[in-house]
Amino acid sequence: MSYPANLKYTKDHEWIDISGDRGKVGITDYAQKQLGDVVFVDLPAVGTRLTQGQSFGTIESVKAVSELYSPVSGEVVEVNDALKSKPEQVNADPHGSWLIAVKLTNAGEAGGLLDAAKYEALVK
Amino acid sequence: MVEFAGWDMPVEYSGLTQEHLAVRSAAGIFDVSHMGEIEIAGSDALAAVQAIFCNDAGKLQPGDAQYSAILTEAHTFVDDVLVYRLRSDHFLVVVNAANVVKDYNWIAERLTSFGDAVAMDATSRYALIAVQGPAAQGIVQPLTGVDLTSLNYYSFAHGEIANVRGTVSRTGYTGEDGFEIFVPPQQADRVWQALLTSGQPAGLIPCGLGARDTLRLEAAMRLYGNDIDETTTVWEAGLEWILSGSRRAKKEAPQRKLVGFELVDPGIARHGYDVYVAGSATGKVTSGTQTPTLKKSIGMTYLPTANASIGAEFEVDIRGRRARARVVPLPFYKRSR
Numbered sequence: 001m002s003y004p005a006n007l008k009y010t011k012d013h014e015w016i017d018i019s020g021d022r023g024k025v026g027i028t029d030y031a032q033k034q035l036g037d038v039v040f041v042d043l044p045a046v047g048t049r050l051t052q053g054q055s056f057g058t059i060e061s062v063k064a065v066s067e068l069y070s071p072v073s074g075e076v077v078e079v080n081d082a083l084k085s086k087p088e089q090v091n092a093d094p095h096g097s098w099l100i101a102v103k104l105t106n107a108g109e110a111g112g113l114l115d116a117a118k119y120e121a122l123v124k
Numbered sequence: 125m126v127e128f129a130g131w132d133m134p135v136e137y138s139g140l141t142q143e144h145l146a147v148r149s150a151a152g153i154f155d156v157s158h159m160g161e162i163e164i165a166g167s168d169a170l171a172a173v174q175a176i177f178c179n180d181a182g183k184l185q186p187g188d189a190q191y192s193a194i195l196t197e198a199h200t201f202v203d204d205v206l207v208y209r210l211r212s213d214h215f216l217v218v219v220n221a222a223n224v225v226k227d228y229n230w231i232a233e234r235l236t237s238f239g240d241a242v243a244m245d246a247t248s249r250y251a252l253i254a255v256q257g258p259a260a261q262g263i264v265q266p267l268t269g270v271d272l273t274s275l276n277y278y279s280f281a282h283g284e285i286a287n288v289r290g291t292v293s294r295t296g297y298t299g300e301d302g303f304e305i306f307v308p309p310q311q312a313d314r315v316w317q318a319l320l321t322s323g324q325p326a327g328l329i330p331c332g333l334g335a336r337d338t339l340r341l342e343a344a345m346r347l348y349g350n351d352i353d354e355t356t357t358v359w360e361a362g363l364e365w366i367l368s369g370s371r372r373a374k375k376e377a378p379q380r381k382l383v384g385f386e387l388v389d390p391g392i393a394r395h396g397y398d399v400y401v402a403g404s405a406t407g408k409v410t411s412g413t414q415t416p417t418l419k420k421s422i423g424m425t426y427l428p429t430a431n432a433s434i435g436a437e438f439e440v441d442i443r444g445r446r447a448r449a450r451v452v453p454l455p456f457y458k459r460s461r
Contacts, residue, residue: 036334037141039414040390058443060392062140062414063334065443 002120003028004095008071008110009119012053015095016071016102018110023072024098027059030123032094035061038087043099048076052109056100059090072109074102126333129221131158134332143335144416147298148457150327151257153319154336156297156304157312160224161250162231165214166241173215176234177207178358180368184209189278189295191366193358194230199376201352201361203227206295208280216246220348251312255319255328256302256339258459263323264303268292272303286318297336299343299457338413341422344384344455350395351382351410351424360426362454381432382410384454387421389447393440394423400439400446401431409440415456422456423449 007015013031016023032038040060050056050070057068078101083089089097104110114122125132133155136143146152164173173181179192186209194202203223208216219227224247231243255264265272270283270292280293290307307315320328337347346352352361360378387393393412398405412423427438434453439446 036136036139037416040392060414062338062392062416063135065392065394 003116005116007095007116008113009116009122010069010071010113011122012069013123014069014071016110016113017098018104021104021107022077022101023074023104023110024101025056025068025071026096026098027068027090027094028119028123029094031066032091035059035066036063036091037061038090041083041087041090041099043079043081043083044076046076046079050074050076050102052106059087059099068099070102071113072102072104073106074104077101077103128333129158131221133158134330135334136332137330140332140334140338141416143329143331144338146327146329147257147300147331147335147339148417149258151255151259151263151302151323152298152331152335153316153323153328154254154256154331155251155312155316156254156336157251157309158221159252160219160221160227160245160247161306162217162219162224162228163210163215163244163246164217164231164235164241165244166238167213168238168241169213169215172235172238172241173207173217174368175238176231177205177217178368178371179207179366181207181209181215182368186211187279187281189280189293191278193363193366194227195358196354199357199359200354201348201356201358202230202354204346204348204352204363208293218252222349249308250306251309251315253305253307253312253316253319254296254298254302255305255323256296256298256331257300257328259323259326259328260300260302263319263326263328264292264305267318267322277301286315288315290315297343297345298339299345299455300339300459337411338416341411341413341424342415342417342455342457344424346382347411356382356426377429379429380407380426381429382424383427383432383451384456385423385425385438385449386452387423387440387447387449388437390421391440391442391445391447392421393442393447393449398441399425399427399449400441401427402438406431406438412440417457422452424454427451 055067177192206218288311296302397409
């Protein structure tokens with residue numbers, strides 16, 4: 001699977017799709033492969049304030065449980081509750097399965113994230 | 125790959141869930157060569173085996189295998205093992221990889237009080253390949269002259285497998301029908317490839333440690349180091365059925381009991397998570413997973429006997445959140461025969 005060019009990536013294997021002052025956050029194809037079949041996602045409540053790099057929840061497969069880290073600072077404005085009953089969506093479509101939407105409080109942080117080419121090189 | 129008792133082992137090949145389901149519905153092949161083998165031989169071997177292991181090896185005919193254990197004086201587990209009677213005066217004991225040295229020393233020390241009995245650590249002489257699942261017999265039979273239809277559960281026979289001399293045993297650690305095949309390590313690759321080729325049409329796939337753990341847990345088979353060890357007694361672990369008749373005479377009502385549980389709340393109660401009964405800590409989850417067959421979160425833990433009845437509720441601390449759990453009967457999964 002290729003890494004979409006419109007997304008920004010972190011070394012912790014999250015992606016963010018930024019549009020205006022908002023960004024949708026998910027985990028990468030590499031991350032879902034490492035985890036294996038996802039069976040639970042634990043996500044924060046709307047209104048939770050996050051700083052860049054802070055854990056905002058957990059994602060769990062039969063094999064392991066993994067922390068989720070926010071690529072940017074901001075406030076959680078939306079949570080993808082549909083994943084609670086269909087966590088396997090993260091495996092089927094990792095770059096289309098967003099976990100939370102964040103209202104960015106420091107737009108400058110996005111500049112420090114990896115682009116698709118750099119991320120792909122990282123996980124090779 | 126993970127390091128396991130000095131061996132490099134795959135957690136999964138194609139994916140844990142897929143591997144688990146293949147064993148339940150068709151078949152899986154496991155490289156379990158990490159298991160240790162200790163041979164005990166001599167005209168006093170039976171007396172020695174009877175003294176060192178807790179089950180009654182006198183019931184075994186050559187060609188029979190038996191689940192047994194080495195117990196301390198306090199009836200806690202030094203190891204749980206399979207005892208194979210190769211000949212009337214020759215036994216093969218399959219032990220846990222992490223315990224080979226400890227077991228060998230334990231056995232050797234006790235053999236000094238028996239006349240003609242010697243022990244040998246034969247671990248490096250055996251590779252062990254397990255083929256497990258309802259399709260296992262159909263996969264192994266074309267490759268061996270051993271008549272598998274007449275091989276009962278917990279029996280074994282010597283013969284050729286894929287033109288390699290070895291031993292086929294109808295045993296396993298998955299809760300399914302299946303075989304464990306002992307071959308010389310030099311030829312193990314050839315046997316593995318032949319089995320894989322023979323099994324492919326039936327859906328056989330290679331399986332790693334991950335699926336081995338979820339399969340054995342569904343079948344409530346205890347894992348040494350997790351569910352049983354030198355701090356848990358044979359009665360607490362619910363394994364008193366492996367005590368020989370004379371050892372069974374002494375009965376002990378345990379203060380705590382190993383139980384199976386299901387989580388009522390969402391989450392996975394993993395090995396080492398704290399367990400609470402009515403707010404007080406009682407111990408830890410000894411094994412826990414999300415079961416691929418049953419799609420539930422299951423596990424085992426030791427509970428005070430008074431709180432261990434079926435249906436009793438307690439709590440597991442899942443990374444700071446208390447999740448409700450309920451005691452259920454063991455095993456979680458039983459194959460239909």
